[in-house]
Amino acid sequence: MSLIIGRDPEKQLLAEILTSRKAELLAVYGRRRVGKTFLIRTFYAKNLAFEFTGIHNAGFTEQLDNFSKAMRSAAKTRFDRPASWSAAFDILETYLTPLLKQNKQVIFFDEFPWIHTPRSNFLQAFAHF
Ligand SMILES: Nc1ncnc2c1ncn2[C@@H]1O[C@H](COP(=O)(O)OP(=O)(O)OP(=O)(O)O)[C@@H](O)[C@H]1O
Ligand SMILES: [Mg+2]
DSSP states (O other), X not given: OOOOOSOHHHHHHHHHHHHSSXXXXXXXXXXXXXXXXXXXXXXXXXXXXXXXXXXXXXXXXXXXXXXXXXXXXXXXXXXXXXXXXXXXHHXXXXXXHHHHHHSOOEEEEESHHHHOOTTOOHHXXXXXX
């Protein structure tokens, strides 16, 4: 694991989230290059069940294609591009269900604001998930 310099209060919070007995949603925000991605990836290196990064200025199809790639890499099986975000979250849920019977799992959506594109219904599907 790379060394996380400083960030002690943030690390404490990340540790509490991991051991809490309920599902948690954490939003990390801050200036560019301050270490948001590094902190999550490094701290949760052993707990990340799924990681997906929104693409800057890309449309619905490209974001969903990228989601399928992330699913393939996490689950090590083939996934075709889902037709909708709702279908994408169904796939994610099916993948996570057996893992959640063992342990708490961390899923990481990086560059979150880019994932939602007009009429994509990403936010609705995410909220439902
Ligand atoms: N706490 C830290 N300890 C050690 N290195 C760090 C730390 N925070 C950031 N870095 C270094 O700074 C680099 C840039 O951080 P990172 O890419 O995580 O920033 P970011 O906030 O996600 O940026 P962006 O807004 O562009 O996505 C990291 O790859 C890492 O090398
Ligand atoms: Mg980042």
